[in-house]
Amino acid sequence: MTASRLAVRDQAPPRYPIDDFLADIGDVPATTEAVVVRRRSRDFFWYSPVLNAALNGKSADVVVSPRDEADVVRICAACLRHRIPLTVRAGGTGKYGQAVPLEGGVLLDVTGLSAIEWSRPGAVRVQAGARISDLDAALRPSGWEQRMHPSTKRTATVGGFVAGGSGGVGSVTYGGLRDPGNVLAARVVTMEEEPRILELRGAAAQAVNHAYGTTGVITALEMPLAPAWPWIDVVIAVDDFFAAVEIGQDLARADGIVKKLITPMMWPIPSYFGPARRHCPDGKAVIFAMIAEPSLEAARSIVGRRGEITYAEATDESPGHVPLYEYTWNHTTLQWLKQDRTITYLQCLLPADSIVAAQRRMWEMFPDEVYPHLEFMRFNGAVTCASLPIVRFTTEARLNEIIAAHEANGISIANPHVFTLEDGTRHMKADADQYGFKQQVDPYGLLNPGKMRSYVPVRT
Numbered sequence: 001m002t003a004s005r006l007a008v009r010d011q012a013p014p015r016y017p018i019d020d021f022l023a024d025i026g027d028v029p030a031t032t033e034a035v036v037v038r039r040r041s042r043d044f045f046w047y048s049p050v051l052n053a054a055l056n057g058k059s060a061d062v063v064v065s066p067r068d069e070a071d072v073v074r075i076c077a078a079c080l081r082h083r084i085p086l087t088v089r090a091g092g093t094g095k096y097g098q099a100v101p102l103e104g105g106v107l108l109d110v111t112g113l114s115a116i117e118w119s120r121p122g123a124v125r126v127q128a129g130a131r132i133s134d135l136d137a138a139l140r141p142s143g144w145e146q147r148m149h150p151s152t153k154r155t156a157t158v159g160g161f162v163a164g165g166s167g168g169v170g171s172v173t174y175g176g177l178r179d180p181g182n183v184l185a186a187r188v189v190t191m192e193e194e195p196r197i198l199e200l201r202g203a204a205a206q207a208v209n210h211a212y213g214t215t216g217v218i219t220a221l222e223m224p225l226a227p228a229w230p231w232i233d234v235v236i237a238v239d240d241f242f243a244a245v246e247i248g249q250d251l252a253r254a255d256g257i258v259k260k261l262i263t264p265m266m267w268p269i270p271s272y273f274g275p276a277r278r279h280c281p282d283g284k285a286v287i288f289a290m291i292a293e294p295s296l297e298a299a300r301s302i303v304g305r306r307g308e309i310t311y312a313e314a315t316d317e318s319p320g321h322v323p324l325y326e327y328t329w330n331h332t333t334l335q336w337l338k339q340d341r342t343i344t345y346l347q348c349l350l351p352a353d354s355i356v357a358a359q360r361r362m363w364e365m366f367p368d369e370v371y372p373h374l375e376f377m378r379f380n381g382a383v384t385c386a387s388l389p390i391v392r393f394t395t396e397a398r399l400n401e402i403i404a405a406h407e408a409n410g411i412s413i414a415n416p417h418v419f420t421l422e423d424g425t426r427h428m429k430a431d432a433d434q435y436g437f438k439q440q441v442d443p444y445g446l447l448n449p450g451k452m453r454s455y456v457p458v459r460t
């Protein structure tokens with residue numbers, strides 16, 4: 001028994017027979033140290049004042065760290081035997097309490113499962129707990145990289161991205177994770193008396209895509225790759241935000257230009273940026289972009305006199321340096337939150353045929369309350385924008401009014417102020433019968449309970 005297992009637990013009587021569970025899993029590393037368990041039970045739900053109030057203080061009873069897939073099977077069997085809920089936690093960068101164990105129980109830290117099983121031109125097979133940046137670093141000498149990654153690349157895991165994320169840097173070319181072909185296969189451990197290990201290939205793998213770990217523990221993933229270009233971080237300053245969106249659209253639609261990121265943001269968002277602030281002139285909108293070095297000249301021509309390129313340097317992900325993508329996607333919100341906790345955000349999808357008009361309508365409805373930040377991406381084959389505006393938070397009722405106004409204007413909202421799949425995922429949802437799959441692999445409803453709100457266990 002490890003020292004941490006001997007730590008005194010909270011005085012409150014345990015909700016589950018944790019000691020019996022620990023005896024069953026033998027030498028699998030585990031801790032019940034309250035401070036550690038509480039800290040690991042959190043993610044970035046505090047981005048939302050609504051979720052912060054709802055989820056603060058929720059905690060698992062024990063954190064368990066499998067060393068391999070056999071450990072995962074052992075842990076799932078022990079959870080089932082003692083009817084203890086299990087919630088997977090990887091990098092812990094999810095935003096809507098995805099990895100917060102609402103009913104306590106076991107928190108399964110999968111970051112020890114990080115080996116690359118194989119790679120070949122165009123595809124890699126990797127254990128789910130591998131850090132995304134580590135995987136790209138390992139692949140780069142072969143000339144390949146992951147097609148897309150969240151802006152949390154340096155902390156998040158491949159499995160956490162598939163189970164909790166939706167897209168990000170690279171989505172301007174490859175679409176979202178939900179698009180067929182962006183997850184090739186998943187290996188999954190089920191939550192049954194005798195846990196099965198399933199190989200889900202192609203469309204079958206969608207059963208675990210953006211399901212918050214409610215439909216099985218992913219132990220390995222087969223992911224498609226893209227050529228690893230020499231990427232250039234580019235900042236373009238533009239007088240007017242809507243002109244910046246038009247430039248962004250021209251770049252995104254230019255099929256001959258190889259790009260990974262096109263992010264228009266309205267002033268004063270860049271005024272909250274750390275080191276990159278110096279490339280963002282006062283009062284101007286900016287586009288943060290990643291362009292393949294051979295395409296830079298063509299991109300400059302598209303920008304022309306409409307904007308000023310204030311920065312163009314090779315992407316630098318070395319320690320101590322902040323790559324441009326860490327100001328984009330949900331890092332944009334984080335940069336502002338670092339200085340001002342009164343704001344929050346939304347996650348929207350703009351209609352592909354009226355990006356500028358739809359965004360202009362929202363700005364006119366909520367001036368100085370909802371600041372536009374767009375991310376160009378492909379969705380169902382068309383170039384459109386995810387929008388992650390910064391919202392000045394006043395009340396939950398006002399937030400819901402803003403959400404309703406977006407939806408009434410044809411803008412889809414994946415609400416980041418709720419923690420259930422049914423209420424939150426919307427345009428990020430994979431096309432799969434995840435409920436039906438859960439009936440087969442988690443009949444007692446022990447996997448991350450509460451996140452698939454409508455699920456009724458088929459066995460009790």
Ligand SMILES: Cc1cc2nc3c(=O)[nH]c(=O)nc-3n(C[C@H](O)[C@H](O)[C@H](O)COP(=O)(O)OP(=O)(O)OC[C@H]3O[C@@H](n4cnc5c(N)ncnc54)[C@H](O)[C@@H]3O)c2cc1C
Pocket residue numbers: 043044087088089090091092093094095098099110128129149150151152155156157158159160161162163164165166167168169211212213214216217218219328329330331334448
């Ligand atoms: C600053 C910031 C920026 C972000 N930018 C982006 C972005 O650009 N794009 C994007 O999509 N998301 C983004 N996110 C959300 C989050 O970073 C990503 O979804 C990330 O990929 C999650 O990975 P993780 O390893 O941290 O997973 P965790 O947060 O640990 O887990 C996420 C969910 O997946 C489940 N899970 C994790 N591993 C497994 C597994 N092996 N098997 C089954 N279930 C599992 C967890 O239970 C949880 O429900 C951002 C978040 C922050 C805070």
